[in-house]
Each structure stands twice: as C-alpha cells, then as structure tokens.
Amino acid sequence: MHVLILGGTTEARRLAELLVGTGPRVTSSLAGRVAAPRMPPGEVRVGGFGGAEGLAAWLAAHHVDALIDATHPFAGTISFNAARAAATAHVPLLALRRPGWVAGDGDDWHPVGSLEEAARVLPALGERVFLTTGRMGLAAFAGPGPDALWFLVRSVDAPEPPFPARMEVLLDRGPFTLDGERELLRTHRIDVLVTKDSGGAATAPKLVAAREAGTPVVVVRRPALPEAVPEVATPGEAVAWVRLLSGQVRARRG
Numbered sequence: 304m305h306v307l308i309l310g311g312t313t314e315a316r317r318l319a320e321l322l323v324g325t326g327p328r329v330t331s332s333l334a335g336r337v338a339a340p341r342m343p344p345g346e347v348r349v350g351g352f353g354g355a356e357g358l359a360a361w362l363a364a365h366h367v368d369a370l371i372d373a374t375h376p377f378a379g380t381i382s383f384n385a386a387r388a389a390a391t392a393h394v395p396l397l398a399l400r401r402p403g404w405v406a407g408d409g410d411d412w413h414p415v416g417s418l419e420e421a422a423r424v425l426p427a428l429g430e431r432v433f434l435t436t437g438r439m440g441l442a443a444f445a446g447p448g449p450d451a452l453w454f455l456v457r458s459v460d461a462p463e464p465p466f467p468a469r470m471e472v473l474l475d476r477g478p479f480t481l482d483g484e485r486e487l488l489r490t491h492r493i494d495v496l497v498t499k500d501s502g503g504a505a506t507a508p509k510l511v512a513a514r515e516a517g518t519p520v521v522v523v524r525r526p527a528l529p530e531a532v533p534e535v536a537t538p539g540e541a542v543a544w545v546r547l548l549s550g551q552v553r554a555r556r557g
C-alpha cells in the first residue's frame with residue numbers, strides 16, 4: 304500500500320506521523336515554496352508535478368494506492384489537479400481539510416472574496432494593518448489606494464516586491480500564543496487585521512486577540528475547491544480511511 308500525501312500543512316505532517324511505521328509506504332509531497340520547511344517523517348518529494356497530467360503519471364509510475372490532498376484550503380490549483388489526476392489514474396482520493404473559522408460574539412468581521420477586495424475595504428477600517436495572508440499576493444496591497452496605510456506583514460519567508468510602500472516585516476511561523484498576539488496588536492497599535500479563512504488552531508489566537516481589543520478583521524473567504532471529493536477534517540479520520548482502503552487493497556490482491 305503506497306499513500307501519497309499532498310502536504311505543506313500542519314495536518315499533512317501530523318497525518319504522516321500517524322501513518323509512518325504502521326504498514327503503508329508513505330510519501331509526502333511539498334511544493335517547495337518555503338526555504339526550510341518542517342519535514343514530515345517518511346519519504347518526501349519536493350516540487351510541482353507538472354499539472355494534473357504530471358500528477359496522474361506520477362501516481363501510476365510510483366504505484367500509488369491512495370492519494371490524500373492535505374494541502375492548505377487556499378491552495379486551490381493543486382486540489383483541482385489532484386481531483387483530475389486521481390480520476391485519470393483511478394486512485395482513491397480523500398481531502399483532509401480543516402474547517403473554516405466561524406465568527407463568535409463580539410467579533411467584527413468583514414468577509415471579502417479576494418486579497419484585492421481586502422485592499423479596497425481597508426482604508427475605511429483603519430490605517431495600521433496587521434497583514435497575515437502570507438508573503439504571496441502582497442501586490443494587492445501595493446496599489447495607490449493602500450499607499451496611505453502602514454502594514455505589519457507576518458510571513459515565514461521574506462516577501463518579494465511588489466509590496467506595500469509602508470511596511471514592517473515580521474518573520475515568524477506559527478503556532479502563535481494568545482499573549483503574543485495581544486502584545487503584538489498593542490505594541491504596533493494595530494487598527495485592523497487581515498487574514499485568510501485558513502481555519503485551525505495554530506493561527507487562531509490572533510482572532511481572539513482582535514475580538515478582545517475590538518479590532519476589525521478582514522477575512523478572505525476560501526476559494527472554490529473540488530466538491531465531489533470525500534472530505535474529512537482531522538488526520539485521525541484520514542488514518543481510518545487509509546486503514547479501510549488498505550483492507551480492501553489486501554483483499555483484492557488476495
């Protein structure tokens with residue numbers, strides 16, 4: 304049984320930890336965007352496959368029996384490629400996707416459909432912006448409108464231009480603590496927070512800190528993702544799916 308995990312997330316790494324050493328051969332795939340990624344256990348391959356066709360060819364060449372798309376909810380291209388490749392190569396596919404965040408009492412959330420829309424609503428919400436949408440896509444905030452704004456940009460690796468004219472970069476990687484997030488909002492006198500609806504616990508404390516401080520939050524909604532793919536929310540559920548499948552594969556192979 305060979306399981307390929309499309310990774311780049313905490314959940315993908317956790318899934319590899321749970322599966323390695325329990326029977327199946329486990330390969331994790333990383334896109335190669337982060338300079339020094341946290342490596343999962345088991346086999347790891349890095350870099351794109353060359354679209355859905357390339358991924359389908361990889362699945363066949365490496366005799367993959369099960370594909371798990373555990374990529375970030377905002378990595379829509381690879382998720383659609385996984386759906387097409389799995390269908391072409393006749394490999395069962397499961398999506399491991401953490402649920403999105405839900406606004407609670409006291410939250411002042413402003414949902415938007417894109418980073419560009421986030422940039423458009425910002426000037427009405429404040430001048431000092433805490434931008435936590437990653438180092439890609441900063442061009443959306445480099446336009447003439449947001450020039451009057453100041454940005455605190457938090458990302459794992461340093462962003463590349465184009466980026467906002469007035470910004471400070473904070474290189475850091477989650478998980479983050481509530482105390483740390485409170486301190487950050489306070490010392491940088493943040494007026495407004497911008498986040499993707501990534502979900503998960505590792506980066507959620509910023510939302511609690513924003514709620515406590517009465518800080519508005521611009522939340523970028525998730526992109527469209529393949530709908531016909533069976534989906535689970537936790538690495539444990541994905542392990543159960545692999546076990547079920549491995550029983551079926553064993554029975555088929557006699």
Ligand code: NAP
Nearest residue numbers: 310311332333334351352353354374375377378379380381
């Ligand atoms: P994307 O737009 O969906 O994918 C762009 C291309 O990158 C894909 O077509 C594929 O290239 C390659 N790729 C993406 N994930 C891959 C993987 N796990 N293994 C091998 N190739 C992969 O993805 P993205 O938004 O740039 O994100 C890249 C990676 O970073 C993802 O694996 C994701 O889990 C992780 N990540 C993304 C975000 C985010 O906000 N987007 C946040 C945290 C982590 P080919 O077509 O050549 O196969």
